[in-house]
Amino acid sequence: MSAQPSLKAPAVAAFLVAEAAAHRVTAAALAGASRLQTRRLLCSAAGAGATVETRGPLDWAARSLEEMQCAEDFDAFCMMGLSPLDGRYERFVRDLKPFFSEFGLIRYRVIVEVKWLLKLSEIPEITEVPPFSEDAQLFLDAIIQDFGLADAKEVKNIEKITNHDVKAVEYFLKKKCSSHPEIAKVLEFFHFGCTSEDINNLSHALALKEGVNTVMFPVMIDTCKAICSLAKQNSPIPMLSRTHGQPASPTTLGKEMANFAARLSNIGKSFSQVKILGKFAGAVGNYNADVVAYPEVDWPKVAEEFVRSLGLEFNPYVTQIEPHDYISKLFNLFVQFNNVLTDFDRDMWAYISLGYFKQIVKAGEVGSSTMPHKVNPIDFENSDGNLTMANGTLSSLSMKLPISRMQRDLTDSTVLRNLGVGLGHSLLAYKATLRGISKLQVNEFRLSEDLEQTWEVLAEPIQTVMRRYGIPEPYEKLKELTRGQAVTKDSIRQFIEGLDLPEKARASLLKLTPHSYIGEAENLARGIEEIVDLKSGFRIE
């Protein structure tokens, strides 16, 4: 399934009216019409045999979020949230809600159940479910397209009685369709031959595919782009390196940023290798009940066609459950991405602490409640903390989900309800890193000052040139000059003057400063755009 362009509820109405005009349905005819009635009008106006693209730009995600925010005392509900993702940080992660909430899971289950009924109607051997009329198809499609919070609440009310969440969806659909004479005749074919997990695994797979593509990847791409810009903008700015926290050969600020951009984009490319899998093979993975009911049907083929029609890859070897190995693979990549970003956050924290970056202050904001001078690197710290939470959850899911006793236990069911938690903390962290980056201002004076005070870093190139020209014990001589001693521009120059080197080599060493001793750093930073390929990565097909 492809991501739909964003369109808010009023825009949906406007879209339908515009479509109506295009098909010469009058506004008067549309006045007061429900979405289903509107579609029926559009369909008949478009002519016999024409189909109206009802999935078009109707943005169910935006609609469900709007409905959520209209709920009575939404703010109070958030304030009492047990998880900060649903409280304090709700506004940063709300885009994930349509996909990974209870509402989202129910909606995806409804989609799978309805589409399965439609699929059954296309199998010639299943004469008990004849092909649906256009009106019945529109009716079923409208259940999906118009599915909202009120419908989800109805399912939850049914679940209070059934105490079985998937069965509640089946009953909801039967009730909803009992008013349509044609569909009412085949109500028992809802959930036909299915075990609940046939519905669940496809629902989770769809949520992951759509949620990650639509919400996660764009922010991950923005993060890569922001770090790439830091690399390019600061490609020539020399910076003292630190290995073991001690002054080491200089680099450029841009080159150190480029390293992170390259690492993150490499992980991005791996996402496209993850296949989101689905199964539809009944209670223990062998189509047992289907084969008895309709022995003449090629059930593995039907299942494969159905899973693929939803935009998922088919997994033929399963128990009652799809074994979730692909979720481990996917989440391990998130863990890797998050680890690299943690590394970035901590380096940025250290560079800010060294004064290499200043942070732009916003009028009215407070740094420290007691030390008025302070501007703390709170965004990088928030990101670091949330990446810890994210990786804790994502690793737990990745470790647990592939393990299920024999043909199934229900441990995955409750655990799978946390897909959005791991992704939510990740999203929160990416946004915090982006905020942190947006406040940075490079302090070239501080960067230069540190280099000016560490002429001893030139010991490395001098001893390397001495080796080339066969001067005995170069390393030891430099060690004597530099180790634990105050090394200055003058003492270094004096040392170079005293070396038995060809004139050209000496001149080039005398020209060298800690600021210019940066090797290929600037070129490496400038070349980052060729390495960072954000077009082929960060996408799950």
Ligand SMILES: O=C(O)C[C@H](Nc1ncnc2c1ncn2[C@@H]1O[C@H](COP(=O)(O)O)[C@@H](O)[C@H]1O)C(=O)O
């Ligand atoms: O298709 C079936 O139902 C077959 C059945 N296995 C089940 N498969 C899927 N869901 C099942 C199963 N069993 C229970 N439930 C319902 O799952 C819900 C579990 O709730 P929670 O622990 O909160 O995630 C909760 O709503 C449970 O009622 C079996 O016997 O193998």
